[in-house]
Amino acid sequence: MMQVISAERQELVEVFTGLRPRQFQRLVQAVHRAGGQALGAVRPGRPWSLPLRDRVLLVATYCRTNLSMRQLAPLFGISVSAVGRIINRHGPLLALAPRKRKPTSNDVLIIDGTLVPTRDRSIAASSKNYRYSTNVQVLVTAETRLVISVGRPLPGNRNDCTAFSDSGIDAACGKATVIADGGYQGTGLLIPHRRQAGQTRLPEWKERHNAAHRRVRARVEHVLARMKNWKILRDCRLKGDGVFWAASCVAHMHNLALGG
Known part of the structure; x- marks a missing residue:
């Protein structure tokens, strides 16, 4: 052949x-x-x-x-x-090798979850994209947009605040300041200000903080979009640990492509 x-x-x-x-x-x-x-x-x-x-x-x-x-x-x-x-x-x-140096208090990281459709229903669940998917948590550096860790896949109906600890990615955060969206309530991460009961709008200083927060957090959205260029994350046919190593392989190749 x-x-x-x-x-x-x-x-x-x-x-x-x-x-x-x-x-x-x-x-x-x-x-x-x-x-x-x-x-x-x-x-x-x-x-x-x-x-x-x-x-x-x-x-x-x-x-x-x-x-x-x-x-x-x-x-x-x-x-x-x-x-x-x-x-x-x-x-x-x-797959992406574990980072040798733990993040310190001087580091700023960003985390978000993405849905990876898969055929293996033992690790997937019907989720908001109307497909059987897994929730994969991705942790990136705010400055370089490099992926430093990928969490273990969880069923796609798990919310991000649960997936943060259950996927094991919380251990990769070290002592860094970690920015996240409003879905990570109760995790101790830096999330946007929310209106309290009876409030019609936030104070202006909180609105400014949220605007700055969105600009920084958008970087992890850009990373997830670039990672989806590797089409295995659009419809993964692997089973079990295959979904994890596929996401970790893509993270490794993303880092190489971004690093020049």
């Missing part, structure tokens, strides 16, 4: 991954450090069908285009089962 897409053809890398060749090479190096060269644990004596660069390209293409495994197989010149093995083995290796 002839291979159509290869990492050797650098003009195709950005088309199928959203990363420039230099950024893609950094992704390959990260996978190599995580053990991407090792053979599969189930059949350790069986060699991979593709070199490491092409295996990383396959997983990145899968996240970017959301093509099915049957569609990817002829593009990479391998069998459907080989595509499945590569995605299952290397997908988690592309």
Whole structure:
């Protein structure tokens, strides 16, 4: 079977991954450090069908285009089962690595949740987008718009204030000031001022604070919109932990694309 897409053809890398060749090479190096060269644990004596660069390209293409495994197989010149093995083995290796330095009181972070439609109803629920989705919490830095953590997916009918703690993303906040929208009441995060009972409007100084709050918080909305350019977050066919590593892979690639 002839291979159509290869990492050797650098003009195709950005088309199928959203990363420039230099950024893609950094992704390959990260996978190599995580053990991407090792053979599969189930059949350790069986060699991979593709070199490491092409295996990383396959997983990145899968996240970017959301093509099915049957569609990817002829593009990479391998069998459907080989595509499945590569995605299952290397997908988690592309995921965003935990940050070594905990955020301090000098850091400003922004958090928001996004709905990721998925077919796995064991981790999804019918939500406000009228589809079975998961609630994925994303934490970014206010200054750089880089993603520093992705929470564990929860059913899409969970509200954000519950998902903040249940997804485990609260542990990634450290001592930083964290900005959020009004859905995070009771979490201790910095949320907009709200009218009290009997108030028709907020005092002018609170309106000014809310306007400044919205301008900063919009940055996480921009990040979520850019992450949805990787179409696996528009309709994720993976099950179980696959939804988490898909969102984490996209976060990693978003950071590489944003970092230049």
